[in-house]
Amino acid sequence: MLTAADIVEQVRAAAARNSALAICAGGSKDFLGRRTQGTPLDVSDLRGIVHYEPTELVITARAGTPLAEIEATLAERGQMLGFEPPHFGPTATLGGTIACGLSGPARPFRGAARDFVLGAKIVNAKGEMLSFGGEVMKNVAGYDVSRLLCGAYGTLGVVLEISLKVLPRPASEITLALELDEGDACARMRDWQRAPLPLSGLCYAGNRLYVRLSGAEQAVGAARRRLGGEVDMRGAAFWEQLREQRGAFFDGGGELWRLSVPPTTHALAVTGQQLIDWGGALRWFKTAQDATRVFAAARAAGGHAMRFRGAADAQQIFQPLPAPLLALHRRLKQAFDPHGMFNPGRMYAEF
Amino acid sequence: MTAALDHDRHQAQHALAEALRAILPATAVLASDESLRPYECDGLSAYRQLPLAVVLPETVEQVQAILRLCHARMIPVVARGAGTGLSGGALPHADGVLLSLARFNKILSIDPEQRIARVQPGVRNLAISEATKPYGLYYAPDPSSQIACSIGGNVAENSGGVHCLKYGLTVHNILRVEMLTLDGELLTLGSEALDSAGYDLLALITGSEGMLGVITEITVRLLPIPERAQVVLAAFDAIEKAGQAVGDIIGAGVIPAGLEMMDRLAIRAAEDFVHAGYPECEAILLCELDGTNEEVSQHILQVRELLLAAGAIEVRTERDEAERLRFWKGRKAAFPAVGRLSPDYYCMDGTIPRRHLPQVLKRIGELSREYHLPVANVFHAGDGNLHPLILYDANKPGELERTEAFGGKILELCVAVGGTITGEHGVGMEKIDQMCVQFQAAELQQFHAVKAAFDPDGLLNPGKAVPTLHRCAEFGAMHVHRGQLAHPDLERF
Numbered sequence: 075m076l077t078a079a080d081i082v083e084q085v086r087a088a089a090a091r092n093s094a095l096a097i098c099a100g101g102s103k104d105f106l107g108r109r110t111q112g113t114p115l116d117v118s119d120l121r122g123i124v125h126y127e128p129t130e131l132v133i134t135a136r137a138g139t140p141l142a143e144i145e146a147t148l149a150e151r152g153q154m155l156g157f158e159p160p161h162f163g164p165t166a167t168l169g170g171t172i173a174c175g176l177s178g179p180a181r182p183f184r185g186a187a188r189d190f191v192l193g194a195k196i197v198n199a200k201g202e203m204l205s206f207g208g209e210v211m212k213n214v215a216g217y218d219v220s221r222l223l224c225g226a227y228g229t230l231g232v233v234l235e236i237s238l239k240v241l242p243r244p245a246s247e248i249t250l251a252l253e254l255d256e257g258d259a260c261a262r263m264r265d266w267q268r269a270p271l272p273l274s275g276l277c278y279a280g281n282r283l284y285v286r287l288s289g290a291e292q293a294v295g296a297a298r299r300r301l302g303g304e305v306d307m308r309g310a311a312f313w314e315q316l317r318e319q320r321g322a323f324f325d326g327g328g329e330l331w332r333l334s335v336p337p338t339t340h341a342l343a344v345t346g347q348q349l350i351d352w353g354g355a356l357r358w359f360k361t362a363q364d365a366t367r368v369f370a371a372a373r374a375a376g377g378h379a380m381r382f383r384g385a386a387d388a389q390q391i392f393q394p395l396p397a398p399l400l401a402l403h404r405r406l407k408q409a410f411d412p413h414g415m416f417n418p419g420r421m422y423a424e425f
Numbered sequence: 426m427t428a429a430l431d432h433d434r435h436q437a438q439h440a441l442a443e444a445l446r447a448i449l450p451a452t453a454v455l456a457s458d459e460s461l462r463p464y465e466c467d468g469l470s471a472y473r474q475l476p477l478a479v480v481l482p483e484t485v486e487q488v489q490a491i492l493r494l495c496h497a498r499m500i501p502v503v504a505r506g507a508g509t510g511l512s513g514g515a516l517p518h519a520d521g522v523l524l525s526l527a528r529f530n531k532i533l534s535i536d537p538e539q540r541i542a543r544v545q546p547g548v549r550n551l552a553i554s555e556a557t558k559p560y561g562l563y564y565a566p567d568p569s570s571q572i573a574c575s576i577g578g579n580v581a582e583n584s585g586g587v588h589c590l591k592y593g594l595t596v597h598n599i600l601r602v603e604m605l606t607l608d609g610e611l612l613t614l615g616s617e618a619l620d621s622a623g624y625d626l627l628a629l630i631t632g633s634e635g636m637l638g639v640i641t642e643i644t645v646r647l648l649p650i651p652e653r654a655q656v657v658l659a660a661f662d663a664i665e666k667a668g669q670a671v672g673d674i675i676g677a678g679v680i681p682a683g684l685e686m687m688d689r690l691a692i693r694a695a696e697d698f699v700h701a702g703y704p705e706c707e708a709i710l711l712c713e714l715d716g717t718n719e720e721v722s723q724h725i726l727q728v729r730e731l732l733l734a735a736g737a738i739e740v741r742t743e744r745d746e747a748e749r750l751r752f753w754k755g756r757k758a759a760f761p762a763v764g765r766l767s768p769d770y771y772c773m774d775g776t777i778p779r780r781h782l783p784q785v786l787k788r789i790g791e792l793s794r795e796y797h798l799p800v801a802n803v804f805h806a807g808d809g810n811l812h813p814l815i816l817y818d819a820n821k822p823g824e825l826e827r828t829e830a831f832g833g834k835i836l837e838l839c840v841a842v843g844g845t846i847t848g849e850h851g852v853g854m855e856k857i858d859q860m861c862v863q864f865q866a867a868e869l870q871q872f873h874a875v876k877a878a879f880d881p882d883g884l885l886n887p888g889k890a891v892p893t894l895h896r897c898a899e900f901g902a903m904h905v906h907r908g909q910l911a912h913p914d915l916e917r918f
Contacts, residue, residue: 127778127780128676129671129672129673129675129676129779129780130672130675130778130779130780130809131675132778151676152678153678175620175625181619182619185593185597186619186620188625188628189593189596189597198867198871200867202867203867204865204867204868204871205865205868206868208843208844208845209778209843210776210777210778210808210809210810210843210844210845210848211589211590211776211807211808211809211810212585212589212594212776212805212808212809212810212845212848212849213776213845213847213848214582214583214632214845214847214848214849214850214851214852215845215846215847215852215856215860215863215864216852216860216863216864216868216872216890216891217629217632217633217636217637217872217875217876217891218583218596218628218629218631218632218633219629219871219872219875221596221625221628221629222624222625222626222628222629224625224628225620225624225625226624226625230624241680242675242677242678242679242680243678245678264538267540267649268537268538268540268560268561268562268649269561269649270649270650270651270652270716270717271649271717272716272717272720289716289717289720290716290717290719290720290723290724291723292719292720292722292723293716293717293719293720293723295719296717296718296719297717334618334619334620334621335618336539336616336617336618337539338536338538338539352619355618355619356619376616376617376618377616377617377618378616378618378620378621378622380622392622392623393622394622395622395623398610398612399612399613399623399626402612402626402878402879403623403624405877405878405879406624406626406875406878408878409871409874409875409877409878410871410874421623422623
């Protein structure tokens with residue numbers, strides 16, 4: 075079995091050779107981001123749940139632990155990962171999930187992956203094992219490095235272990251579907267999010283507004299009566315497909331873009347088919363439009379775009395950063411990884 | 426010798442004030458001892474220091490000019506909001522400028538449709554919720570100082586409050602900050618969207634204690650005001666049972682909006698002070714449930730049953746708003762109430778995994794007897810954040826030192842059971858030595874490297890939040906930490 079000490083060894087050896095490392099495990103998220111070079115550093119055997127305390131809402135697991143194993147363990151005690159992470163296949167691991175930092179349809183209502191990160195153990199480029207944060211909800215000692223690792227695509231260090239806050243599964247959950255045009259659907263999403271409703275999903279797809287309600291049974295029932303629409307019995311499957319970016323809208327080739335924008339954004343200057351998730355704050359586009367135009371449209375709306383699927387190698391994947399921010403990113407990368415050893419170029423060509 | 430030093434200091438002060446007045450309105454620069462005095466400490470008044478000058482800018486351009494001037498002259502800068510912090514994070518630097526953001530006090534815009542507000546850093550926490558109430562919205566984090574504390578300070582400390590188990594800390598409730606680096610570069614971190622491209626710098630900045638930049642604007646996320654909130658009060662004849670009840674409630678899938686515990690001394694102090702009607706007992710739990718009307722009704726019944734099953738000797742559900750306010754009044758007045766029992770008190774802020782509560786409280790009791798100093802315990806029970814209040818008298822020689830030593834032991838105890846030295850008050854100046862206990866040398870070095878990425882000259886709030894390895898060696902934190910000595914690479918002296 076692979077241990078943290080083995081990883082330390084491998085990192086030190088790579089540092090001595092001055093060679094880059096491509097951190098990997100299940101490979102389910104290889105399609106995300108840019109390609110990276112380097113010797114593969116496979117952490118999939120660094121696995122297992124280290125500690126789970128349901129009454130304190132905290133779980134700690136090693137990076138290579140399958141996401142499915144974590145979710146199954148939580149489900150046994152009536153709990154779940156609040157950020158509803160996408161898997162992209164059965165080999166998904168906790169480490170990759172946190173490194174990519176993606177969150178599912180519940181994100182606007184329950185929080186993002188980074189919101190649930192409580193602590194992390196990593197190996198830095200010197201081959202030192204470092205621990206940040208911990209297993210408690212409130213911890214302000216030192217800079218919040220654990221949250222910084224979330225969504226950093228493994229460019230700052232090798233994640234060994236992660237502690238997450240977990241949530242109880244709602245006692246009751248239903249999905250409503252309403253046939254509406256886009257303008258009406260957006261207006262309702264906007265209004266309903268201003269009201270104290272037990273919402274956990276708001277998605278507009280194929281002329282239908284899907285509303286997920288979660289919580290105490292009576293609260294869900296009351297909200298259902300208030301919002302109208304019909305109960306969609308295949309609701310659970312709908313949200314799972316949406317989480318995984320599968321189903322009618324997503325299937326098929328071509329480029330898929332993810333635009334994260336202010337929720338009340340009206341018309342985006344992007345052509346092609348659109349699906350609206352996160353109550354308006356996440357827009358998926360199938361478009362062949364030039365990347366610079368899509369990035370410009372996202373920026374004009376006050377958000378950012380990511381070329382999610384279908385990019386050729388070496389293309390810009392993530393929204394270009396303004397020069398001062400890019401400079402800061404490079405300095406921060408150097409603070410953890412001065413010689414650019416970990417996943418070089420995975421996010422941006424510059425670091 | 427002293428006179429010569431005084432003279433040098435006076436010269437430096439004079440030259441700095443001149444230079445600052447050249448870039449700022451006259452009313453925005455303070456440099457006489459009398460005018461500096463109100464800024465000599467923050468909420469932790471045991472630590473006091475006069476800066477060379479205080480500046481009170483009103484515009485981003487003025488802050489930029491101040492930072493550039495200080496950078497060029499290598500003068501330390503300490504940012505300050507409302508000065509309510511409890512860890513000395515805004516303690517001035519003797520050779521530095523204290524940058525007050527008190528005049529950045531405007532709510533710039535409220536967008537009820539997007540559920541956000543853009544505010545300046547000097548805006549008071551509670552003022553945001555007051556301004557957004559007409560739209561049925563509020564800003565969730567509610568530190569106990571929310572009447573006075575500023576949102577900029579909240580971001581710097583990642584402040585929590587009574588409701589953070591359910592609604593999160595500052596980091597979960599802000600979307601964007603505008604920040605100036607020491608060289609005067611204005612950065613936007615985060616956006617009005619729910620995430621941003623690149624590293625999560627917004628998370629990194631939150632809780633960074635003024636070490637990385639100066640925040641000039643914040644966009645906060647607003648939540649719909651819950652339809653209903655109701656409090657259940659439970660009395661226990663043993664603190665362990667109260668701790669057990671907390672685990673039972675959370676394990677049953679109920680996340681209360683607030684879940685607070687007080688021990689016997691805290692209860693008695695609060696009762697004597699505000700007559701909240703608390704029962705005589707070893708521990709009380711206050712459990713606030715909020716949400717839709719139906720949800721609260723259902724959860725109240727469930728929680729009552731759980732409390733009784735856990736051995737509560739009495740369970741009361743508030744009957745009306747007046748009673749709810751009375752239930753909370755005792756808890757909210759706990760600090761001043763304890764303050765009436767003794768000339769001074771010292772508030773600690775450790776967090777522990779909750780399952781260790783009985784053992785930690787037992788050990789605090791033992792330490793209390795060893796140091797001959799009484800302790801009242803107030804506890805954000807839901808998230809394990811413990812506030813022991815040590816009672817002492819600063820006028821008795823040696824008692825403050827004994828109190829600090831006792832407090833240090835409590836924090837080390839929190840670390841030993843897998844917790845942290847600070848849940849919400851920050852490290853600042855106060856807990857800087859205990860950082861040596863919580864972190865290894867390599868981790869502290871990583872923090873210093875992060876700071877250098879933002880502030881290579883180390884001029885922002887120097888000496889706070891992250892100790893130098895040298896300081897740790899002097900502190901002598903030679904504790905065995907995760908099976909190894911904390912600083913094996915350092916000489917001991």
